[in-house]
Amino acid sequence: MSEVFEPRIVAFVCNWCTYLGADLAGTTRLEYPANVRIVRLPCSGRIDFNLLIKAFEIGADAILVSGCHPGDCHYNTGNYHARRRWMVFRPLLEVLGFDMRRLHFTWISAAESRKFQQTVKQVVEETRQLGPYQYPTLPTASSGPGREPQKNHFDPETARQRARALLEAKEVDVVIGYGSSGPVFVRRPEDVDRITCEDTRLNLATYLGRKEVRAMGRVAILTKPMDAGALVVLERESQIESGAVKTIPIGEPGTGTFADLDALLALPPDERMAWWAGEFSRCTRCYACRQVCPMCYCERCVADKNRPVVIDTSPTPVGNFAWHVTRAFHLAGRCVGCGACNHACPVGIDLRLLNMAVHRAVDQNFGFNVGADPKTESPIGSWAPADHEEFIR
Amino acid sequence: MSEFITSDNLRQLAAEWIAQGIRVAGPQRAGGRVLYLPLNDAANLLLDGFIHPANSAKEFLLPKTETLYGYRVEGHDIKLVEEAEAETPQILLAVRPCDVAAFPFLDHIFNWDYADEPYNQRRRNTAIVALSCSTHDANCFCTSVGLGPASERGADVLLVPLTGDTLEVRCVTEKGRSLFAGKTKSDNVAAMSAAGPAPRFAAEAVRKFSAANFEHPLWAEHALACVGCGACAHTCPTCHCFDIVDEHSARVRNWDSCQFSLFTLHAIGHNPRPDQGSRQRQRILHKFSIYPDKFGEILCTGCGNCTRNCPAGLGVLPLLIAIEHEEHLPA
Numbered sequence: 001m002s003e004v005f006e007p008r009i010v011a012f013v014c015n016w017c018t019y020l021g022a023d024l025a026g027t028t029r030l031e032y033p034a035n036v037r038i039v040r041l042p043c044s045g046r047i048d049f050n051l052l053i054k055a056f057e058i059g060a061d062a063i064l065v066s067g068c069h070p071g072d073c074h075y076n077t078g079n080y081h082a083r084r085r086w087m088v089f090r091p092l093l094e095v096l097g098f099d100m101r102r103l104h105f106t107w108i109s110a111a112e113s114r115k116f117q118q119t120v121k122q123v124v125e126e127t128r129q130l131g132p133y134q135y136p137t138l139p140t141a142s143s144g145p146g147r148e149p150q151k152n153h154f155d156p157e158t159a160r161q162r163a164r165a166l167l168e169a170k171e172v173d174v175v176i177g178y179g180s181s182g183p184v185f186v187r188r189p190e191d192v193d194r195i196t197c198e199d200t201r202l203n204l205a206t207y208l209g210r211k212e213v214r215a216m217g218r219v220a221i222l223t224k225p226m227d228a229g230a231l232v233v234l235e236r237e238s239q240i241e242s243g244a245v246k247t248i249p250i251g252e253p254g255t256g257t258f259a260d261l262d263a264l265l266a267l268p269p270d271e272r273m274a275w276w277a278g279e280f281s282r283c284t285r286c287y288a289c290r291q292v293c294p295m296c297y298c299e300r301c302v303a304d305k306n307r308p309v310v311i312d313t314s315p316t317p318v319g320n321f322a323w324h325v326t327r328a329f330h331l332a333g334r335c336v337g338c339g340a341c342n343h344a345c346p347v348g349i350d351l352r353l354l355n356m357a358v359h360r361a362v363d364q365n366f367g368f369n370v371g372a373d374p375k376t377e378s379p380i381g382s383w384a385p386a387d388h389e390e391f392i393r
Numbered sequence: 394m395s396e397f398i399t400s401d402n403l404r405q406l407a408a409e410w411i412a413q414g415i416r417v418a419g420p421q422r423a424g425g426r427v428l429y430l431p432l433n434d435a436a437n438l439l440l441d442g443f444i445h446p447a448n449s450a451k452e453f454l455l456p457k458t459e460t461l462y463g464y465r466v467e468g469h470d471i472k473l474v475e476e477a478e479a480e481t482p483q484i485l486l487a488v489r490p491c492d493v494a495a496f497p498f499l500d501h502i503f504n505w506d507y508a509d510e511p512y513n514q515r516r517r518n519t520a521i522v523a524l525s526c527s528t529h530d531a532n533c534f535c536t537s538v539g540l541g542p543a544s545e546r547g548a549d550v551l552l553v554p555l556t557g558d559t560l561e562v563r564c565v566t567e568k569g570r571s572l573f574a575g576k577t578k579s580d581n582v583a584a585m586s587a588a589g590p591a592p593r594f595a596a597e598a599v600r601k602f603s604a605a606n607f608e609h610p611l612w613a614e615h616a617l618a619c620v621g622c623g624a625c626a627h628t629c630p631t632c633h634c635f636d637i638v639d640e641h642s643a644r645v646r647n648w649d650s651c652q653f654s655l656f657t658l659h660a661i662g663h664n665p666r667p668d669q670g671s672r673q674r675q676r677i678l679h680k681f682s683i684y685p686d687k688f689g690e691i692l693c694t695g696c697g698n699c700t701r702n703c704p705a706g707l708g709v710l711p712l713l714i715a716i717e718h719e720e721h722l723p724a
Binding site for chain 2 (some may be wrong): 057058179180181182183184185199201202206207211212213279282284285286287288290291292304306309312313314315316318319340343344345346347348349350
């Protein structure tokens with residue numbers, strides 16, 4: 001006897017429109033498949049993508065997210081925020097090779113009981129065709145491209161002179177520079193020779209939030225061309241005051257390219273997902289990627305929250321997928337492309353590709369330049385009426 | 394008389410082991426790094442051209458994540474679901490002596506007060522073929538902790554590279570002899586093992602300093618650059634601290650790191666090691682003072698992986714050198 005596959009659909013719906021639509025479907029005796037489990041939340045803007053990942057972790061085969069129509073949000077703009085997050089979240093999942101046919105987004109009002117019924121029917125039928133959702137089977141070793149960590153030697157002389165001048169003039173109390181192996185903290189003009197710029201893997205802005213560094217007083221840091229944007233983001237997010245940190249630029253700006261990302265996107269989705277599964281299989285959750293990131297300044301990272309556990313701490317396929325998606329998404333409109341995470345990863349996971357996916361989505365969708373002006377609003381956390389919604393049914 | 398094998402024949406032997414269903418792991422290239430990984434194709438096995446893989450071979454005895462048991466709620470009862478891991482034989486091939494020398498530490502740690510069956514089961518089923526080093530880099534310091542490029546500690550077999558494509562096979566244990574029985578050729582010359590790095594510090598000076606200078610400013614100063622990740626501990630062959638979590642109806646053991654701020658965070662919110670200085674101090678003390686005082690040996694094999702993998706270029710060696718310098722300063 002062959003059994004018909006019954007997909008499990010989790011519907012995250014807002015309290016004011018879609019949930020009432022579903023309620024109305026029930027009271028008007030509109031039949032729809034029992035495959036759907038409804039999770040009621042105050043607003044579609046509350047639907048954190050970690051909830052979606054969690055649902056897949058514990059056995060969902062497809063997800064339906066639904067809120068009020070544009071203009072109908074009971075909190076005025078929650079649904080616009082939800083829409084905007086999806087504009088970035090989807091391209092990220094696409095790079096990971098996630099099957100986008102398992103993600104559904106709709107606007108359903110309290111009056112649209114029939115639309116709710118039809119949507120659920122369609123989602124169940126489409127998912128039945130797709131079969132059960134499975135985390136990809138792991139190749140035991142991945143032979144992905146990867147990059148050797150580059151120490152990128154720079155000429156230190158100009159930086160030393162500037163550092164000495166700043167310290168002598170007592171404009172700053174400490175200069176954080178690059179030494180022969182890792183960063184050096186120079187507090188006296190006679191010590192500037194310790195700045196040799198032989199190992200420049202880090203983005204030194206990552207030290208600005210540390211209480212030990214704050215206690216030193218006024219700070220100057222050496223910045224590689226891509227690093228300086230981090231100061232703009234930190235100012236935008238009220239982590240540092242305007243002009244409080246002096247910078248000593250080193251190196252000439254190069255030109256970025258999305259060639260590696262495009263090469264990955266040229267693969268079929270299931271091959272992409274299998275490739276990432278191999279990459280993530282090497283992750284031990286040492287969190288070097290997070291700890292070197294100037295943007296990861298949260299006192300307690302969502303990955304370290306255990307009441308309740310938001311992201312599995314185990315370095316399993318499930319836990320590592322959740323972690324790397326979360327990390328990349330939390331950097332949307334914030335990652336400056338310095339590449340410190342890539343250099344820091346002991347097992348050579350090409351995290352840059354995830355950051356690039358998010359970066360490109362932010363650039364293309366919102367024309368947002370992360371390192372330009374600290375007064376511009378962050379693209380996640382703001383919205384526009386013109387945000388496109390071709391993915392919303 | 395000594396025994397020899399060519400690298401081609403060694404790869405062929407590895408292929409035979411894989412074909413027999415033995416799990417074989419060894420150094421390979423992945424993600425722009427050299428890493429110890431399970432070997433699917435013996436042709437990928439690296440025997441030269443690297444100093445030390447970026448990870449350590451401990452993960453084949455102490456996996457980064459491991460389910461200890463599952464559980465199920467049945468009415469008012471909780472039923473344990475214990476599934477013993479299958480007894481799969483495994484061979485760790487071409488593992489650096491500094492990784493291999495860590496296995497006796499792990500054996501001791503997982504048995505001194507409580508016999509850890511998941512660990513012991515894997516250990517029983519594991520044979521270890523070490524590969525001696527021909528070169529070293531600035532991060533290596535095995536000779537400072539009483540080891541060397543041709544150390545046999547913990548190994549069943551030690552391979553020592555000769556000129557050309559040949560390796561001397563030094564069988565240390567019966568297990569090792571059975572692996573290579575009939576697979577080697579005999580000859581009269583013996584391989585010269587490399588001298589290894591010159592000693593970088595005196596371990597005794599470190600122990601003395603650590604015991605007397607718990608509040609020394611050196612700890613905090615050195616830790617300024619520490620970003621607080623676990624790259625050092627996770628790639629260290631001797632670091633073995635773990636965290637126990639409940640996930641998806643199972644009790645799971647994962648690697649932890651003393652450099653994480655959460656490592657010592659109490660439920661009440663108090664953290665007895667509130668900064669990176671005290672965390673770095675703990676890592677040095679554990680390896681060079683606490684463990685030696687308790688068990689008589691230094692808990693470090695001088696592989697240098699902590700420095701190689703540190704995003705900020707720290708690891709234990711720069712700190713140990715600084716400590717020795719401090720210890721020898723006139724008071």
